[in-house]
Amino acid sequence: MVFSSLIFLIIFLPVLLLLYYSCPTRWRNVVLLCGSLVFYAWGEPVYIALLLLSTTADYFFGRALGKRQSNERHRKWLVAGSVLINLAVLGFFKYADFIIENLNALLGSSIEALELPLPIGISFYTFQSISYIVDVYRKKVEPQQSWLSFAVYISLFPQLVAGPIVQYGTIAAQLGKRMFSEVQFAEGIARFIRGLAKKVLLANNIGLLWEQISSQQTDQLAIAMAWLGIIAFAFQIYFDFSGYSDMAIGLGLMFGFRFNENFNLPYRAASITEFWRRWHISLGSWFKEYVYIPLGGNRQGLLKQLRNILIVWTLTGIWHGASWNFVLWGLYFALILTLEKLFMLKLLARCPRILQHSYAILLILLGWVIFVFEDLQQMSGYFTAMLGLQHHAVWLDEATLYQLSNYIVLLAILVVCAVAPRFSVLERFKISMTGALVSWGVHMALLLLCIAYLVDASFNPFLYFRF
């Protein structure tokens, strides 16, 4: 199930909230677990077994790690075993076909692809399990003694499907005992509605523009159109993903959990280093915590550090999908981050702000082209169009003007929402009582508008056919 669906919004959520808050506190974890499993099973009933099996295995690994505090060798074996099992599961379901395909290409063999559907959220929950096991091993956190609490941690529906990747330590205490308050609940609602609006009103609509542009032949695209397209995609992926994180964080609050932030206005970055501190923060910190630092981080000389950057970014790339373009995308950022570390940051610091931002945005946009085209030929075709290197390149055509005239208002809204400039007048107004009421009204109006767009998505007139 996804948050931005009518069935979630008007059936699953109200029913679960009602059950959750009408039962005594000690039963709430049971309700939450059952709700989460229904949520998960909705899209893929079979893989629920995998989720429960992996959860139970890691629960026992965690407890075993807790018991054998004396024997260091045993503990090493346990943590290695658990991490390997998690990686094997992830590797099998996510990368098996990719490996087979490449083996076939390389060796000329013809091993048949497995074509298994990807278990939903597997990239996220295996990473959460690993963070738990490693933290227990490092004695940063106590092993969870209750299977129920651990199962709630792994399967918690707000973050199960698309993050944020919640490290166990963040919510360990909340798994046992949660604070509930009306203000927190209301904050959750507001956050959820803003996330829903980001997804439904902003991401989906600008996504239509990207869909139209990307479905055209790249040699037909005017230069401006190609740029407009990738800008549209940059907005789409940001508002889609950060909207999802907002909804997750909001739902967490509504059920009594406080997750960490996952995005911090990434397009305000003045360098790529800064961009990655603002974009998908939970993934970045996971790789830092469980890959970069264990490899030695930056404490063993520049050469080792650059090697570590390379490893982390290759993995970050491939984590986004089993395809070469994601590897390329990771390497692209590894290269930029290395250059920034070596000299670019110092150089940038001497440039005017506007230049720093332009530099960052330009590299981010080029990065999205690598990200979005799994087919390398299409990718190079799109780059060709952006650079105007095709045969009869034009800067601007009627079609681009038409799209611009249609999307100009939305684009303006997107820029404002992505950059979120602060005006002191507005800030002062917001804390006044009138401001609070207006803000409430805006949130409710956004909710109704989101519902309208979701209902409209089912609008499917068959004007000619009835059979």
Next chain:
Amino acid sequence: MINKKTAKLYKFGFTGIIGLLLVLLLAMPKASFSYFENRQLQSKLELSWQSLLDKSFAENAENYVADQFPWREHWFGLKAFAEQARFMTVNNGIYLGKEHFLFEAMKEPSWGEVEQYVDSINQLIGKFPAVHSTLLLAPTSVELYPQLLPKYADSYSQREAAERIAAQLAAQIAFVNGIDALQPYTSEHKLLYYRNDHHWSSYGAYLAYAAYMEKLGIAPLSLDEFEISVVSSSYRGSYHTKGQFIGTEADVIERYDSGYVQSHVYIADHNSTMDSLYDDSRLTQKDQYNYFLGGVHALMTITNELTDKGKEAGHQFEIDSMLVVKDSYAHAFIPFLSQHVREIHVVDPRYYNGSLEQYMKEHPVQELLLLYNIPTFVEERSLLGLKR
């Protein structure tokens, strides 16, 4: 900012909205058909282990919630309003043009497939050398009123499409280009198309009829031989339904009567008859264009006879029997055709299950007319039932 006072408002506002919608969803009567969209709605849910495991239950449940959503059609309107408010001139593929005109743009056809299709039409008709055959291609409104499209909006040239098809047509098949027949009249006050629908108006159909008759060497009836009456002035058709724009104006449906002929219609689909080319009951429904011929049927036979008035005026049928293979553009056209043909067979291959070739063998006719609008002709390519 959320404080203790506004927190309550958020709580009641949010849970109130989603809770109320849930209650209404459960309590409101279920609709099984949407006249608005002209399709079946998901109105039942069956739960079984099988449907749970193959995910069909999840899919059906999602369709169910969407299709039975409380006040469903009002939400469409709200969305369309928001789209219009952000200066979007296209909604669900329909363009909001000037002078209250709505349009649907044509996409570039996949020419390889169209060429194959025209070839197979040539072959089929080649088997009936005795039948005089004509292809009449009608433009849709977007071709004739390009200046009313939103600025910079583009549509594939239907003239180019029509000329390319004509060039490939076998010599045996006569061609009438509807664009040439209608274009000279676009500046007239009288509209050739409905502004809210994808069909041509009776006047547009009349102009095409006149061109077709001239091609056959028959004198068409002149406009002043018809008594023109307005049968509806509240018509909002498919473009309106799809586009949902606010601030559009309803269209007028006109009927042209010469009084020379009386028509009897036999509808093979459900073995029924009508004594008129028009079905008044359709005017109270959403899709009022179905007034003509009572809407889409797979197979009809229309028998025409002269009335006393027709006999007195010395009117005569020039053609004894004719087969019209068509899309719904023919519905407004056939009343004019009926002035000249004693027996008209009407086949809509999109719904006709039999073989057209077989039908033509069993029902030999003098004259064959293929009547399509250009986008339907190139996109659906259903004429021969090749897909079956």
